[in-house]
Amino acid sequence: MSTYVPIRSDASPLGQDAPTTEAVGPSLAFDDPRHLLAHRWLVEETYVLDRQEYDDWLALLADDIHYFMPIRVTTAAGAGYDTARRMAHFDEDRYSLGRRVARFQTEHAWTEDPPSRIRHHLSNVRTFATRVDDELVVESAVLLFRSRGDVNEPSLVSAGRTDLLRRTGDRWLLARRHIAVDESVLRTQNLAIFL
């Protein structure tokens, strides 16, 4: 019996216009050029996020991005759902992500002054073809280590991600990110970070 319940954009009140492309078939071989491309894209992104180069990160996002991190809840086996109804930690479009980045760039975003030291540990990457040549679905695991101040206990956020990458011109952009956070109660003081 699987406990896996996929996250879907249409579970969000804001996800009605999100891209709907889905994975087709088994994961691509690890030497498949499409997998190599997608894996490299994700690795490069972790460096952008760890260095908090958020303008560069915004440039990696498609205009119709749906960035969605629902709340995980503990439910009985067989309940058939493990996310809260119509509520999320992140449920973002380009405007809201842009505001979040703009805020970090003011001189008054105290929560990140001094900045956190963060490291996205990326693993378990697998890539799937879709019915669209220019779109790939990529799944990955990410473990975020975050340290604030000198001796504050660091926090960890563990999550699985399912991304939709889309070729736009000569670049690949993130068109959808579903984040399955692995805790129902987050042990980090806020989400002034991106996964």
Place this chain on the structure above:
Amino acid sequence: MRDADTVLANVRRGMLPAHIYNDDEVFAAERERLFTRAWVFVAHESEIPQVGDYVVRKVMDNSFIISRDQSGEIHAMFNMCLHRGMQVCRAEQGNASHFRCPYHGWSYRNDGQLAGLPFHKEAYGGEEGFARKQQRLIPAPNVDTYNGLIFVSLDPDAPSLPDYLGDFAFYLDYYTKQSPSGVEVLGPQRWRIKANWKIGAENFAGDMYHTPHTHTSVVEIGLFREPKAAKRKEGCTYWAGRGGGTTYKLPPGTLEERLRYVGYPDEMIERMKEQWSQDQLDVIGRDGFMVSAASVFPNLSLVHNWPKVAEGGDADDDAVLPFISLRQWQPIGPGETEVLSWFVVDKEAPEEFKKLSYKAYVMCFGSSGMFEQDDVENWVSLTTTAGGTMARDLLLHGRMGLLEDDSPVVEPLKPDQFAGPGEARVGYAEHNQRALMNEWADHLDGGVRA
């Protein structure tokens, strides 16, 4: 609790011994004397709309199943099997007619009554030896609701909920009764912060003073136009019954114009006019105040803001939309709090409004909210420092709004200036934080008024 008399006396005059925000003995006293008595919010009826629905929530460190039984009645039951003490429900939410203890298999109906136990006859002598019908999961000593908000008190002799809330109920209606159908409550987002639970409750109760400074960044990015320093101080704070809050002063206009200014569509305004009393309408339409943050003693807070939710126009245009949030500061330890934050929306609101109000909430408050991020950073830092021995000797200055001789800097608004109950004053002050902390002192002291 060390030097309890001195600590409480200082708190009552608005001088706060800094260690009360991170001290084992103070926390033990809160656990034993405060959270065993006060009415504590646990859930909203809309979280368990169907027969059999339940959520599991805590009052301090006591786990309760909040369920809707087969007849639709709501129960709050201590989540501990009567036999060997196992939690009978380990999920956070769901739907069940029965809860079966995984240890030995005792099962309880969703109204708490013991329904079955393995080998009842052989091991207990059947009904004669051990009557199931008289056994039930321990009900919370007191449960009551207001506008669908479910509160629990662990004190069998607690005052009634209406008496406890007192005139704060007048203000709760702005957040939780905008139409005859009331609100739906979605969430909660839950996360843990290394901060003392009282800080959030005090902040939401009356800290208009922090808004322009802590939240400068959200004004700078054009998300929320209101918290500019000069503008924020035109609002008033009010305290009534066991709660109080802050308001923003609205631009001149009629009731309808002012509600439109914060982003309510006309059909919602029409329902508010039907739903609210003349006094409730006058606070907005005649006096020009709109509720924002508020707290109910001890650890329930509310917030109502109206940010800009989409691109287009400049920061001062009218494309704003209001949202409401309800949150609980659940004490975990002297230096740790679990925040439970819900999004609240009128059930009869148009779907498009619900959608955008949700968007506004997620952007501004909760685990990723842009307001909340900066608040928590301050509270964690404060709590860490309050754990040091020096903090015992530091009396934090919480007397804003009072002169040396205890007379107020600003007189309360008169009934023709503010139609709401309780005491309201324009400008920056800490009357509400003191009122909240006076309740805190009364509970720790044992001298709780009815």
